[in-house]
Amino acid sequence: MLGPGRTIETEALVLKRTPYADADWIVTLFTFSLGKVSALAPRARRSKHRFVGGLEAFHNLTVQLRSTRSEDLLQVTDGSITRARHTLVLSLLAMQIAGKALNWLRQAIPPRIVEPRAWSLVQSWLDIIDAHPPIDPPQADARLAEFGLRFLTVLGWSLEMSKCVRCGKPCPPRSSAYINPSQGGVVCRDCGGTGQLVSSSLRKNMEQLSTFGTGELFAEHSDLALSVVERTLESHAGID
Ligand SMILES: [Zn+2]
Numbered sequence: 001m002l003g004p005g006r007t008i009e010t011e012a013l014v015l016k017r018t019p020y021a022d023a024d025w026i027v028t029l030f031t032f033s034l035g036k037v038s039a040l041a042p043r044a045r046r047s048k049h050r051f052v053g054g055l056e057a058f059h060n061l062t063v064q065l066r067s068t069r070s071e072d073l074l075q076v077t078d079g080s081i082t083r084a085r086h087t088l089v090l091s092l093l094a095m096q097i098a099g100k101a102l103n104w105l106r107q108a109i110p111p112r113i114v115e116p117r118a119w120s121l122v123q124s125w126l127d128i129i130d131a132h133p134p135i136d137p138p139q140a141d142a143r144l145a146e147f148g149l150r151f152l153t154v155l156g157w158s159l160e161m162s163k164c165v166r167c168g169k170p171c172p173p174r175s176s177a178y179i180n181p182s183q184g185g186v187v188c189r190d191c192g193g194t195g196q197l198v199s200s201s202l203r204k205n206m207e208q209l210s211t212f213g214t215g216e217l218f219a220e221h222s223d224l225a226l227s228v229v230e231r232t233l234e235s236h237a238g239i240d
Pocket of ligand 1 (some may be wrong): 168187189190201
């Protein structure tokens with residue numbers, strides 16, 4: 001943790017910016033060294049030169065953060081873009097899904113806890129979106145759902161997809177199953193079979209992404225996978 005009057009330099013992503021007073025921003029940052037923090041960026045709205053690039057989302061910044069008298073708020077004393085994602089910010093679809101992913105981060109991770117797994121997940125995912133922006137909305141949803149499934153695992157909220165969460169009965173590998181996000185995973189037909197009906201191939205695909213972080217979702221499955229992710233986040237963190 002950052003002691004009184006101390007300054008630290010760290011890489012950061014901007015999760016949210018809120019105008020404050022005449023010319024300041026209050027920024028929520030996801031930082032490599034301190035986890036999620038809030039910080040005041042004085043005069044950042046008045047001068048683009050003060051923070052090179054203007055504390056924009058989606059790029060990696062290197063920021064200097066100083067502790068203040070308020071325990072909850074740091075101060076940004078310097079900041080500049082050190083890794084720009086130029087292609088991402090030219091694609092509306094890429095910006096939409098990256099914005100959603102950063103919003104999930106902002107709402108789901110607790111403040112001031114270093115999260116190296118979440119940091120490396122979001123970094124590698126943003127790099128992929130920057131290198132290959134989605135070409136249509138279903139593909140965009142598929143990329144976002146892939147991030148979401150891996151993020152749920154980092155948070156410890158991954159869904160049980162191979163057996164019923166109520167009675168423990170294993171799911172036959174080739175059958176479809178009901179996944180109930182608020183119950184934590186598959187609910188078999190004997191136990192009521194509530195939730196969203198997911199085909200065996202999608203279930204396998206989703207399980208692989210959440211367990212090993214590998215694989216890709218097909219665009220035609222993206223709706224359903226994304227809705228499972230969103231409902232899981234909603235039931236754990238009230239995110240909508
Ligand atoms: Zn059951």
